[in-house]
Amino acid sequence: MSADHQTSGLGFVGQSVKRVEDQRLLTGNGRYVADINPPGVLHAAFVRSPFPHATIDRINVSAARRAPGVVAVMTAAEINAITNPFPPFLMLDGMYTPLFWALSDDRVRHIGDPVALVLAESRHLAEDAAELVEVDYTALEPVASIADALRPTSRQVWPKADGNLLYDSSTEYGDVDAVFAAADRVITERLSCQRQSNQPMETRGTVIEVDPRTGHLTVHSATQTSHVLRWVLAALTEKRSMGSSIAAFARNKDRRTAFIAGARSFMATNKDSLGNQDNSGARSQFRKDRSFPIHMQRIGLGLLAKDDYPTVLAQDIGGGFGAKGSVHREDVALAAAAIALGRSVKWIEDRVENLTDGGHAREEDLTVSIAVDHDGTMRGLKVDLIVDQGAYPGFPVGAGFTTQIMQVMFPGSYRFEAFGMRSRVVATNKGKYVAYRGPWANETWARERMVDIVARALRMSPVEVRLRNMIGESEMPTHMITGPTIDETMSVRKTLERALQVVDLDAFERERAEAAEQGRHLGIGFACYHEAAPGPPDYMDSVNAGSDALTAEVARATIEADGSVVVYTSQMPHGQSHETTYSQVAADELGVSIDDVKVVWGDTRRTPFSLIGTGGSRGGPLGGGAIKRSSREVRRMLIEEAARMLEASVDDIEIVGGNIHVAGVPSRGLTFAEVAGAVTATDPSAHPFDATVTYNGKGDGGWSCATHVCFVDIDLDTGKVAIPRYVVVEDCGPIINPAIVDGQVRGGVAQGIGAVLYESSIYDESANLQATTYMDYLIPTTMEIPDIEIHHIETLSPGENDFRGVGEGGMIGAPAAITNAIEDALAGRGARVTTQYLPPTTILELAGVIRPD
Amino acid sequence: MKIPAFSYHRPESLDEALGLLRDHGDDAKVLAGGQSLLPIMALRLGRPEHLIDIGRLPGLASITVDGRGKVIIGALVRHAAAEGSTDIAGHAPLVSEALPHVGHTAIRTRGTVCGSIAHADPAAELPAVALATDAIMVAESSDGVRHIRASDFFEGYLQTALRPDELLTEVRFPPWPDNTGAAVSEVSRRHGDFAMMGVACTISVADEITAAALSFFGADSIPIRATEAEQSLVGRQPDGDAFDDAAKIVMSTLQPGADLHASAAHRRHLAGVVTRRALAEATSRIGAMA
Ligand SMILES: Cc1cc2nc3c(=O)[nH]c(=O)nc-3n(C[C@H](O)[C@H](O)[C@H](O)COP(=O)(O)OP(=O)(O)OC[C@H]3O[C@@H](n4cnc5c(N)ncnc54)[C@H](O)[C@@H]3O)c2cc1C
Numbered sequence A: 001m002s003a004d005h006q007t008s009g010l011g012f013v014g015q016s017v018k019r020v021e022d023q024r025l026l027t028g029n030g031r032y033v034a035d036i037n038p039p040g041v042l043h044a045a046f047v048r049s050p051f052p053h054a055t056i057d058r059i060n061v062s063a064a065r066r067a068p069g070v071v072a073v074m075t076a077a078e079i080n081a082i083t084n085p086f087p088p089f090l091m092l093d094g095m096y097t098p099l100f101w102a103l104s105d106d107r108v109r110h111i112g113d114p115v116a117l118v119l120a121e122s123r124h125l126a127e128d129a130a131e132l133v134e135v136d137y138t139a140l141e142p143v144a145s146i147a148d149a150l151r152p153t154s155r156q157v158w159p160k161a162d163g164n165l166l167y168d169s170s171t172e173y174g175d176v177d178a179v180f181a182a183a184d185r186v187i188t189e190r191l192s193c194q195r196q197s198n199q200p201m202e203t204r205g206t207v208i209e210v211d212p213r214t215g216h217l218t219v220h221s222a223t224q225t226s227h228v229l230r231w232v233l234a235a236l237t238e239k240r241s242m243g244s245s246i247a248a249f250a251r252n253k254d255r256r257t258a259f260i261a262g263a264r265s266f267m268a269t270n271k272d273s274l275g276n277q278d279n280s281g282a283r284s285q286f287r288k289d290r291s292f293p294i295h296m297q298r299i300g301l302g303l304l305a306k307d308d309y310p311t312v313l314a315q316d317i318g319g320g321f322g323a324k325g326s327v328h329r330e331d332v333a334l335a336a337a338a339i340a341l342g343r344s345v346k347w348i349e350d351r352v353e354n355l356t357d358g359g360h361a362r363e364e365d366l367t368v369s370i371a372v373d374h375d376g377t378m379r380g381l382k383v384d385l386i387v388d389q390g391a392y393p394g395f396p397v398g399a400g401f402t403t404q405i406m407q408v409m410f411p412g413s414y415r416f417e418a419f420g421m422r423s424r425v426v427a428t429n430k431g432k433y434v435a436y437r438g439p440w441a442n443e444t445w446a447r448e449r450m451v452d453i454v455a456r457a458l459r460m461s462p463v464e465v466r467l468r469n470m471i472g473e474s475e476m477p478t479h480m481i482t483g484p485t486i487d488e489t490m491s492v493r494k495t496l497e498r499a500l501q502v503v504d505l506d507a508f509e510r511e512r513a514e515a516a517e518q519g520r521h522l523g524i525g526f527a528c529y530h531e532a533a534p535g536p537p538d539y540m541d542s543v544n545a546g547s548d549a550l551t552a553e554v555a556r557a558t559i560e561a562d563g564s565v566v567v568y569t570s571q572m573p574h575g576q577s578h579e580t581t582y583s584q585v586a587a588d589e590l591g592v593s594i595d596d597v598k599v600v601w602g603d604t605r606r607t608p609f610s611l612i613g614t615g616g617s618r619g620g621p622l623g624g625g626a627i628k629r630s631s632r633e634v635r636r637m638l639i640e641e642a643a644r645m646l647e648a649s650v651d652d653i654e655i656v657g658g659n660i661h662v663a664g665v666p667s668r669g670l671t672f673a674e675v676a677g678a679v680t681a682t683d684p685s686a687h688p689f690d691a692t693v694t695y696n697g698k699g700d701g702g703w704s705c706a707t708h709v710c711f712v713d714i715d716l717d718t719g720k721v722a723i724p725r726y727v728v729v730e731d732c733g734p735i736i737n738p739a740i741v742d743g744q745v746r747g748g749v750a751q752g753i754g755a756v757l758y759e760s761s762i763y764d765e766s767a768n769l770q771a772t773t774y775m776d777y778l779i780p781t782t783m784e785i786p787d788i789e790i791h792h793i794e795t796l797s798p799g800e801n802d803f804r805g806v807g808e809g810g811m812i813g814a815p816a817a818i819t820n821a822i823e824d825a826l827a828g829r830g831a832r833v834t835t836q837y838l839p840p841t842t843i844l845e846l847a848g849v850i851r852p853d
Numbered sequence B: 001m002k003i004p005a006f007s008y009h010r011p012e013s014l015d016e017a018l019g020l021l022r023d024h025g026d027d028a029k030v031l032a033g034g035q036s037l038l039p040i041m042a043l044r045l046g047r048p049e050h051l052i053d054i055g056r057l058p059g060l061a062s063i064t065v066d067g068r069g070k071v072i073i074g075a076l077v078r079h080a081a082a083e084g085s086t087d088i089a090g091h092a093p094l095v096s097e098a099l100p101h102v103g104h105t106a107i108r109t110r111g112t113v114c115g116s117i118a119h120a121d122p123a124a125e126l127p128a129v130a131l132a133t134d135a136i137m138v139a140e141s142s143d144g145v146r147h148i149r150a151s152d153f154f155e156g157y158l159q160t161a162l163r164p165d166e167l168l169t170e171v172r173f174p175p176w177p178d179n180t181g182a183a184v185s186e187v188s189r190r191h192g193d194f195a196m197m198g199v200a201c202t203i204s205v206a207d208e209i210t211a212a213a214l215s216f217f218g219a220d221s222i223p224i225r226a227t228e229a230e231q232s233l234v235g236r237q238p239d240g241d242a243f244d245d246a247a248k249i250v251m252s253t254l255q256p257g258a259d260l261h262a263s264a265a266h267r268r269h270l271a272g273v274v275t276r277r278a279l280a281e282a283t284s285r286i287g288a289m290a
Helices: A003-008 A022-026 A061-068 A076-082 A122-128 A147-152 A176-182 A226-236 A242-251 A253-269 A271-275 A280-288 A294-306 A327-343 A351-357 A399-409 A442-457 A461-468 A490-501 A504-517 A538-545 A578-590 A619-646 A674-683 A736-755 A807-831 A838-844 B014-027 B037-042 B079-082 B086-091 B093-101 B107-110 B114-118 B125-134 B227-233 B240-253 B264-285
Strands: A042-047 A053-060 A068-075 A114-120 A135-140 A165-173 A184-192 A205-210 A217-222 A311-313 A347-349 A364-370 A377-389 A420-425 A522-537 A553-559 A565-569 A598-602 A653-656 A659-662 A690-695 A703-715 A720-731 A789-791 B007-009 B028-031 B048-051 B063-065 B073-074 B136-141 B143-148 B154-156 B167-174 B180-188 B196-205 B208-216
Touching: A042 A122, A042 A327, A053 A114, A061 A068, A061 A122, A061 A690, A068 A076, A068 A122, A068 A327, A076 A114, A114 A122, A114 A327, A147 A377, A147 A420, A165 A399, A165 A653, A165 B208, A176 A364, A176 A377, A176 A420, A205 A327, A217 A226, A217 A327, A226 A294, A226 A311, A226 A327, A242 A253, A242 A294, A242 A565, A253 A294, A294 B143, A327 A347, A364 A442, A377 A442, A399 A420, A399 A442, A399 A522, A399 A538, A442 A461, A442 A522, A442 A807, A461 A490, A461 A522, A490 A504, A490 A522, A490 A703, A490 A720, A490 A789, A504 A522, A522 A538, A522 A619, A553 A619, A553 A674, A565 A578, A565 A619, A578 A598, A578 A619, A619 A653, A619 A659, A619 A674, A619 A690, A703 A807, A720 A736, A720 A807, A720 A838, A736 A789, A807 A838, A838 B264, B007 B125, B014 B028, B014 B048, B014 B136, B014 B167, B028 B037, B028 B063, B037 B114, B073 B086, B073 B114, B079 B093, B079 B114, B079 B180, B086 B093, B093 B125, B093 B180, B093 B196, B114 B125, B114 B167, B125 B180, B125 B196, B125 B208, B180 B264, B196 B264, B208 B227, B208 B240, B208 B264, B227 B240, B240 B264
Parallel strands: A042 A347, A217 A311, A377 A420, A565 A598, A720 A789, B007 B048, B028 B048
Antiparallel strands: A042 A114, A053 A135, A068 A114, A165 A420, A184 A364, A205 A217, A205 A347, A364 A377, A522 A703, A553 A565, A553 A690, A653 A659, A703 A720, B063 B073, B073 B167, B136 B143, B136 B167, B180 B196, B196 B208
16 A cells, blocks of 8 residues: 555545445345336336247237226337337447347347336336237247357357357467467366356346436336446437438537537546447447448447437446446336326336246356376466357447456466367247356366366366466566456465365374265365456457447546545446445545545436446545545645645645645634635535546556365265365455455355355246246255355555456356366266256265166 | 236135135135235246235134044134144144244234145155154145045145145144154255254053154255154164164165255265254153143
């Protein structure tokens, strides 16, 4: 930490201060979207497809329209007529992104695909009427699996795609063939991960409030990305001809001025990145879909012409885990309905909808080969990845972009001489793909699973293979073979070494032998990873040239007339305690108590713009970095004024406990209110202490790292896996709030345990979703989650701002550690774990206790 | 997931309740704790036109033990009340063994013993307990009272011998035999889930095994007794060999199905496991009771 803190701060950073959110949330006073009830609001229910794949031949809504309490029943005919399709975003070379609309019009592509929207006086009545909507479908052959999707004879989910292949990209780093030929052995395994669903406690929900006087829309939503939601709703509900847009834009001088200023500022902030953009993605898209530029232009011009963008107001949110980072088709349908009816509308998703269409993730097949020498030196890596994206890509980010992150991160902390990867994304008739906590995490699962498989093949210990191949401090700085810089923040080796001190392998082996005599099967599994949270400065461009433009984070800090500190973030907290940690950071910068800091988020009228919101473990490093810098800047302004008032030099002023004074003379100090009040007294409209800072993490940043160690005790009578001990050694740099960091790690590990032992959004061979309630989609409860033992290493990054992200890591490491432990426990029985999902039946099959049905 | 419209009745007397059942019969459902009925209605898998809430009926919330040791559990006895009852622990210990496995605390606080039996989920514990202990279900309607033996009560998946106009007013567990131990053994995916496979078991030993009951849940469309395995135990010593043999018979006679949570082979395997576990545990409890 900088010297600044010691002199002026009260030192909130680094302490487990109580969460400021808790008073509100734990006393039932949170304000969630379900709590918002504008006068006269209409309640929405969606009519959803019961078929995985079918044409819609006819829809008859007349009975539904006559049902009690119903105000409107809208189908694609009404909704799509006044909205634009979701356009391709983040186009990549070799990728085709289907255009899709809020409601399906001629075809349904998965169970739960929305086809109509009922608006009624209550959700009960809306659901009653939804049952009366008659839809005639003709079933089509469903595409139910990756294998189906790749079969040339399968029915196409999207007519313009190549069969069902939406993305196909291959990259080589180094001479892959030569390295594979030179190595002593090549070990190959096909690994597969099941479909999972982000399961936030609060489902999705949106209330569109219409101001009856002005028609202005206020969108209350459980969203991770308020500004993106605002823009997308503005863009997709402004359907007009290009000519009329241009004319409107030309007429509206204010709009024009604002647009030009905004564009200038965005270009200035992201100059380097924008210069780097390449257009190969757009060309790939154009080859498949010649209509897309027209939609893009219409949307772009519509945005210029539109003079009243909605306001997005998001407050307390009960989790999202990535799913709420997408803008959903329902949101657009609701906004369009509100505009058409001139009435406020409300939709709170139920759990069946959420499990069906709230977003799925992680269904991936990975064939991995490692070229290795007899001594355990891993030399080459080859990966063939196929992602099942379901019917619709998440918007704005689909699976294609995620495969790029997987590719960059796949080699992990190991030295490889060469690496080749092919990534494919296929379309199937399943629920849409969304990001899920560490969306790229299967690179860690597959790599760390493979390291164990390699070790077993070579009769070495998995720890030994890791240590032999892992980049250590003496080699730094260096680069991953995929590009990004490795500096001393890549401390995975340190976390592994610490883990080995913590767990005592010899003692475990003795325990294992004793347990074996009682017929119990113990195992231990390691997993090591580093993640870009935020990553070194060259990270984003390694993933995709130009995408660095996404990563800047803006924060604003002000000191109000009453002396209070207000910080404004574009982060969209939904369970991560930003309010507490940002108060800690700002308080330390400004030398005040956290009680003096107010954090403003989620209100697009007041918060800075962001293209992301909360995701990618950005909250600490980028969000926190921006808060720190804007607070520091506003402090500078305050001190300047105080120095003038105290007739002292700026350099002599310090702030302690909210008292601004000349060093050594605290008795002659000024309060924040005195300084701010002095300025505003003469001019109440003055707002002199107001700093907005953009921070893109350049120059510092770094990696977050961890080693997970899982111990399992398997009961071969039942197939159940107990986890008597779980150890995480993590390094996210200096910790803002240890209790919150531990909470993030524990939550991630809990979801990792869910992924391996409980959770599967399973479809049958006809693409019918099987797990649509919590009777069938099992999430672990407190009874299934062991105590999780967490150890911290706090490596400083070379730059000045040294917070690093921690939100996703728990879930990145856990599936590998758990599956490795399970294979270790069953290795004596010849078990080879190749799937992430290991429910009790699979455990017993692996152990040879039962045969598959 | 909102419950469709229905007419709500809250009778204040048993006669009124039985009258409503007579009038609405097929279109009505009794509402007890609501822990099975309401989720079914919310998912719109069942849509009765009338709900007859028996929550205010007098006199049905009692647990009594008669002079001969018979335990009578009224229709409004919640799982939680039964779980905490020393009378039940002393005189119908198999019920006490089963209750901690039923859902979670919140569910047991509202759900009723009789509701569970009337609902007849094949993976539920209490129907299997009723079958293991030869309990008697007392069904009342405006036509009179019927006493239905457990072996006649469970007819099919969520189907019982109760007529639409009948209320299950109580369940009677016969006096607990001497030298008899009880155990419930089950395996579920998570704590509190319905069982992948479970057994409610009693064993009576006097020098040798004189009687045994093995009543399985999660094994078929109704709770099911493994009579062949039970008979194989009679006359033998209560030891591992006898239990293994019984388990083998169970595994070869039960025909459990597959679902998302377990394959058929897994369930068959578990049937053997819970048989061995339950028999050993029940044996160890002989004498520890009543
Ligand atoms: C999350 C969850 C987990 C659960 N886990 C388990 C478990 O592990 N094991 C288990 O056994 N159960 C489990 N249950 C079900 C629970 O035990 C229910 O309480 C029980 O099955 C029904 O009792 P109830 O009083 O709530 O009945 P209700 O839900 O009110 O009624 C159920 C059915 O029985 C009928 N009925 C009820 N009482 C009578 C009566 N006196 N006469 C005639 N008909 C009647 C109703 O009409 C209805 O058809 C679980 C429930 C939930 C929600």
